[in-house]
Amino acid sequence: MNRNVTMQDIADRLGVSKVTVSKALNNKEGVGEELRLKIKKTAEEMGYRYNSCAKSVKYGLTYNIGVISPEKFTGTNSFYISFYKMISKELDRRGYSAILHTLSHEEEASLRLPRLYYECKADGLIILGQVGTRYAELLGSIDIPVVFLDFYDKHSEIDSVISDNFHAAYELTNYLIENGHREIAYIGNINATSSIQDRYLGYLKSLLENRITPNPDYVISDRLDDGTLTDIVLPERMPTAFVCNCDMVAYKIVNKLKQSGWRIPEDVSVVGFDDDIYATLTIPNLTTVQVNVAEMTSLAVNMIINKIRSNKSYGRIPVRGRIIIRDSVRTINRNQEAME
Amino acid sequence: MNRNVTMQDIADRLGVSKVTVSKALNNKEGVGEELRLKIKKTAEEMGYRYNSCAKSVKYGLTYNIGVISPEKFTGTNSFYISFYKMISKELDRRGYSAILHTLSHEEEASLRLPRLYYECKADGLIILGQVGTRYAELLGSIDIPVVFLDFYDKHSEIDSVISDNFHAAYELTNYLIENGHREIAYIGNINATSSIQDRYLGYLKSLLENRITPNPDYVISDRLDDGTLTDIVLPERMPTAFVCNCDMVAYKIVNKLKQSGWRIPEDVSVVGFDDDIYATLTIPNLTTVQVNVAEMTSLAVNMIINKIRSNKSYGRIPVRGRIIIRDSVRTINRNQEAME
DNA sequence: CTGAAAGCGCTTACAG
DNA sequence: CTGAAAGCGCTTACAG
Numbered sequence: 001m002n003r004n005v006t007m008q009d010i011a012d013r014l015g016v017s018k019v020t021v022s023k024a025l026n027n028k029e030g031v032g033e034e035l036r037l038k039i040k041k042t043a044e045e046m047g048y049r050y051n052s053c054a055k056s057v058k059y060g061l062t063y064n065i066g067v068i069s070p071e072k073f074t075g076t077n078s079f080y081i082s083f084y085k086m087i088s089k090e091l092d093r094r095g096y097s098a099i100l101h102t103l104s105h106e107e108e109a110s111l112r113l114p115r116l117y118y119e120c121k122a123d124g125l126i127i128l129g130q131v132g133t134r135y136a137e138l139l140g141s142i143d144i145p146v147v148f149l150d151f152y153d154k155h156s157e158i159d160s161v162i163s164d165n166f167h168a169a170y171e172l173t174n175y176l177i178e179n180g181h182r183e184i185a186y187i188g189n190i191n192a193t194s195s196i197q198d199r200y201l202g203y204l205k206s207l208l209e210n211r212i213t214p215n216p217d218y219v220i221s222d223r224l225d226d227g228t229l230t231d232i233v234l235p236e237r238m239p240t241a242f243v244c245n246c247d248m249v250a251y252k253i254v255n256k257l258k259q260s261g262w263r264i265p266e267d268v269s270v271v272g273f274d275d276d277i278y279a280t281l282t283i284p285n286l287t288t289v290q291v292n293v294a295e296m297t298s299l300a301v302n303m304i305i306n307k308i309r310s311n312k313s314y315g316r317i318p319v320r321g322r323i324i325i326r327d328s329v330r331t332i333n334r335n336q337e338a339m340e
Numbered sequence: 341m342n343r344n345v346t347m348q349d350i351a352d353r354l355g356v357s358k359v360t361v362s363k364a365l366n367n368k369e370g371v372g373e374e375l376r377l378k379i380k381k382t383a384e385e386m387g388y389r390y391n392s393c394a395k396s397v398k399y400g401l402t403y404n405i406g407v408i409s410p411e412k413f414t415g416t417n418s419f420y421i422s423f424y425k426m427i428s429k430e431l432d433r434r435g436y437s438a439i440l441h442t443l444s445h446e447e448e449a450s451l452r453l454p455r456l457y458y459e460c461k462a463d464g465l466i467i468l469g470q471v472g473t474r475y476a477e478l479l480g481s482i483d484i485p486v487v488f489l490d491f492y493d494k495h496s497e498i499d500s501v502i503s504d505n506f507h508a509a510y511e512l513t514n515y516l517i518e519n520g521h522r523e524i525a526y527i528g529n530i531n532a533t534s535s536i537q538d539r540y541l542g543y544l545k546s547l548l549e550n551r552i553t554p555n556p557d558y559v560i561s562d563r564l565d566d567g568t569l570t571d572i573v574l575p576e577r578m579p580t581a582f583v584c585n586c587d588m589v590a591y592k593i594v595n596k597l598k599q600s601g602w603r604i605p606e607d608v609s610v611v612g613f614d615d616d617i618y619a620t621l622t623i624p625n626l627t628t629v630q631v632n633v634a635e636m637t638s639l640a641v642n643m644i645i646n647k648i649r650s651n652k653s654y655g656r657i658p659v660r661g662r663i664i665i666r667d668s669v670r671t672i673n674r675n676q677e678a679m680e
Numbered sequence: 681c682t683g684a685a686a687g688c689g690c691t692t693a694c695a696g
Numbered sequence: 697c698t699g700a701a702a703g704c705g706c707t708t709a710c711a712g
Contacts, residue, residue, distance in 0.1 A: 004400055004460065006705060017683045022707060032681060047483065052459040053402060054705035056393040058688040060344055071425070081421045085411070088440045097456050099404070100428045100438045116437050119392040120344065143387065281621055346689055357699045362691060372697060394689035398704040
């Protein structure tokens, strides 16, 4: 193994001290302009690479952020890849690196923190995707800053960046009602994640505001509490529209309805959530909510970096999404409906 | 900012030296068993975390591996998320961490290496997804080990783990021929990536071995050389089967054919590649090739770690995939065909 | 403008 | 079994 070139090597070559080399390479004052240029040129020639570990050990800062994602999410939720991409780019832009850790079921269950924490490899953690309450509490107790991204835990005070699920679902349901729908079902296990629950509550608020009595048969589960997807059982009496907790489930339900002979959107309207790959894979393309990944990422990165510096608190920050109108909703003519 | 607990702090508390603490915590000999236990207990109580940077600066090893993925791939190829997951888990198992870097178009075009390289944040790099030849050459010239995952560059000698595209495409085309097909088209721009090219060559070998004259009209482009997807133009004379360079393109072609009134597989058979999300999204589900992500990841991780230790060379390692038979291929009865 | 000294947290010889 | 010394690569006062 050939040892890396160090500042000392450059100093020796040039007959100066490593202090001067350090100043020159870091553009600090205290070096003659001519010497600085010569040092930089020599560094380049010798293939010098800055050793960030040395700085880390001195200041206790690694300029790494751990990005922890529970296994179950990275598995099903393919749209997390755009979060990964955005996070790594945004951190890079800020002079940080992203260390990826996939949290196994086993680690989560046994409340074991990732190795990168025990080895001081990161200055803070971004948790991408929901972890259980016990694990969230554990994360709240550790001595580096933590930010939750795309979920929050009701029992913990950890700063979170979430998409404004409540508001988006409220608007989406309003949109259905404006289009004449009154029999509207919600698909999602409201105990599985905070997102699914909040989306349900937004849906519910819209119903209540519009004086539509919620029908218990119209809240339909799609998965177990632990997130395992299950078969969806259609209600006996068909609603005119389904609000689905995500595009993937919307995709499933559209196909299920089609197989039973229902036409979308002529007979039944369906809306989704996330605007992920499933939204445009579904035929007809789904009217859905586009999550503002860029904005959420940029906020989360900003928060974690500021917290490292000042340990400031932010609370839950909801980020507004955007409704994308496509072809899966039909406008119901009320009169016509009444005539049937 | 509260300074972290160090070995010195533990030593002070217990009235011993930090050398003894180091030995105790690292399970090295040279400490009494009783004292070792006491030190471990105290470390636990004081919330001690091992500072891996200190070791890094001493040995010049970070126990981090950079995982570099070109932007264009993480965008379209959603199945790379399973690579991310596997890589991070496998590295973790081996005591390493994965630093994620998304290589922007701009970095690739201007031949700029990722910051984690210039800052010595990683001991080696895994390049996930094809980079241009110039960039591949650049990677070949740097002074930490590099392994290419899921592609190789014909001009560079860098160790690569690839799925055995050639062989898989060969077998897949053989399968079509065994099922009576002789008019077989290939969809993919054979200049875009080495995968697409190798899959084409496997297809071609099968044709040649079976004395089927290759028809130039039956090699159909699906994207530009830089990877940007384009509209696919169907050939004037319809083949009985399409070999697609990936499931996503198979999905597109199936829908396009359906829209023109063709039935799959009754009128036209279609096979894909990758066994990713599109394989089972396509109706009928695609017969395709399952890439052995686990095996490929484990090999790549093994290679990079060994290279860090001994700078050994591996060359190109192809990993066999597996043909998954689903419902998108019809068996053609030759006689019946002849009667038409 | 230039550089000798001390220190970050840890480990490895080596001495007692 | 225990620990003082030296060193990894770098930076920050501080002295010249």
